[in-house]
Amino acid sequence: MTAIETSGLTKTYGDLVAVDDLNLSVEKGEVFGFLGPNGAGKSTTINMLLDLTRPSAGSATVLGYDAQTEADAISPRVGVLPEGFDIYPRLSGRRHVEFAIETKDADNDPDAIIERVGLSADDADRPAGDYSKGMCQRLATGMALVGDPDLLIMDEPSSGLDPHGIREMQDLVRAEAERGTTVFFSSHILQHVEAVCDRVGVLNDGELVAVDTIEGLREDIGGGATMELTLVEAAAGLRETAASIAGITDVVASDHALECTVTDPAAKADLVIALDDAGATIEDVRIDDVSLETLFTALTNGDESEAATETETASATASESGVAR
Ligand SMILES: Nc1ncnc2c1ncn2[C@@H]1O[C@H](COP(=O)(O)OP(=O)(O)OP(=O)(O)O)[C@@H](O)[C@H]1O
Secondary structure, eight states: OEEEEEEEEEEEETTEEEEEEEEEEEETTOEEEEEOOTTSSHHHHHHHHTTSSOOSEEEEEETTEETTTTHHHHGGGEEEEOSSOOOOTTSBHHHHHHHHHHHHTOOOOHHHHHHHTTOOHHHHHSBGGGOOHHHHHHHHHHHHHTTOOSEEEEESTTTTOOHHHHHHHHHHHHHHHHTTOEEEEEESOHHHHHHHOSEEEEEETTEEEEEEOHHHHHHHTTOOEEEEEEESSOSGGGHHHHHTSTTEEEEEEETTEEEEEESSTTHHHHHHHHHHHTTOOEEEEEEEOOOHHHHHHHHHTOOHHHHHTSSSOOOOOBSTTEEOO
8 A cells, every 4th residue: 555645736825836736755664765955845745645735637646545535534633744833831741642642542651752852851841942942843743643644744854853863853754764654755855865865766847757765866867976996906907897897987097096887786895896896906895976966966956065055965766767857
């Protein structure tokens, strides 16, 4: 069963097409990254899945239910980490979690949830109005986990988190996926998505421009990787050996270094084996994949320098459709 399925899902605001004919399929148990630059239409899509915004055209199912006509059947089974979570400043963190438990008629232990999202028992007793941004994000994550949802929808989950918090968030997403939860994870930060997602969909100007694994996207944009090998021997004598391997292109030999462009990931091991068979002694190997900034830029026609100035970066994955050109 698919956890999320959209068919021609479209949202317009006047002349602006925020989401344009979106056909997306997310499998049950998958961690799916939904990527795109600011204004791409990610939140609008999520809002339509949650029936917070009505589509202008098309339809969506969530956990097998129609997102608009059967929203009541969906909400108890979905945990949502919204973008810009509003707290009740005077209520403690624990009370927020208790409130979520009561609302969902769930039987979770609030303290276990609080511990799971990395808030201390003391913090849980403080008014949430005194929380830092990252603490608010942890609290919101805890509230999303209430009821052990089948689908976790997270809009920019790393927002406000420090590097330690980001790692904890990634561990939590993986643990949820192992439990069988489908995670739909929106972000414009490629690195975070790459760390946890099975596949990614990339949205640009409301259109889905790619669905694949990040590795698949790298291959599709033809970027390949660069592999640099340092040899004991002079590299020139081994250039032909390297160039003869399928999936290796553009071999440059200088002194004791061979620099090769790798278009097929399997060629990396083939290259090492072939050089070894040819009697070469490899001292060091360095592999540079296509940077995530380059990937994101290629997919969204963005400005690479702009992408690189993001504190972190974005990424994308997905299935059979690959990169749409
Ligand atoms: N209520 C609204 N009225 C008019 N335009 C809207 C409304 N909501 C969203 N939009 C527009 O729809 C487009 C998509 O916005 P959306 O918030 O979905 O993008 P996003 O990908 O989530 O961006 P971000 O990464 O910045 O959160 C934007 O151009 C936005 O200005």
